[in-house]
Amino acid sequence: MMSDQELYILSYYRACELSGSILFGKLAFHTTIGEYRIPLTEHCLEEAEHAWRWTKVIKDLGRIPVKVTETYQTEYGKLFGMPENTLEIFCLTQVFEKRTLNQFTKHLNLPDTNPLVKEALQKMIDDETGHIGWIREELDKYARENGQGKLDAIMQKLEKMDEEVYDKLSNTEPFKTYFKDLL
Secondary structure (H helix, E strand, O other): OOOHHHHHHHHHHHHHHHHHHHHHHHHHHHOOOHHHHHHHHHHHHHHHHHHHHHHHHHHHOOOOOOOOOOOHHHHHHHHHOOOOOHHHHHHHHHHHHHHHHHHHHHHHOOOOOOHHHHHHHHHHHHHHHHHHHHHHHHHHHHHHHHOHHHHHHHHHHHHHHHHHHHHHHHOOOOHHHHOOOOO
16 A cells, blocks of 8 residues: 555656646647657657556555646746747756656665556656657757757756756655655
8 A cells, every 4th residue: 555645746747747748739739840740649648658657556556646736847837937939848848858757767766666656667767768869859950950059048947947846846745755865
């Protein structure tokens, strides 16, 4: 049986993945750039699969996901606002996916992590690496065509913002207690 703290954390992960799926689904639906429709749709699918995986892990461990409405993406939105273009969306995604990889790796290395949770974390780490890859390729292409300066400025701004969001999350319960030795 999982603790209430762990239930909240896994439900938080679930909500963030679901939020990402909705975002990428909307992007895939609305993009005017034909070459992005396929990778955006695939990204949407993988995020939805991740949300389902967390739902299934929680269910298999005998619980029901708790409602989480304030996600990591919500906090990004408060600080950054709405992205104005594809470059900003890709930069936001790159920063977010790197943070997710880092967090999932930390969680995977916690002692006494349930094997079902470890399996889900490892699967998502593998998938997130692919997300970073295709977006990194698009960002590199942008830099080659338009110069590195604008890209670097956006990435620095977003990485600073991400640190602020992560620090805030790290100091909230149950994250502060559950990850006390890792955050």
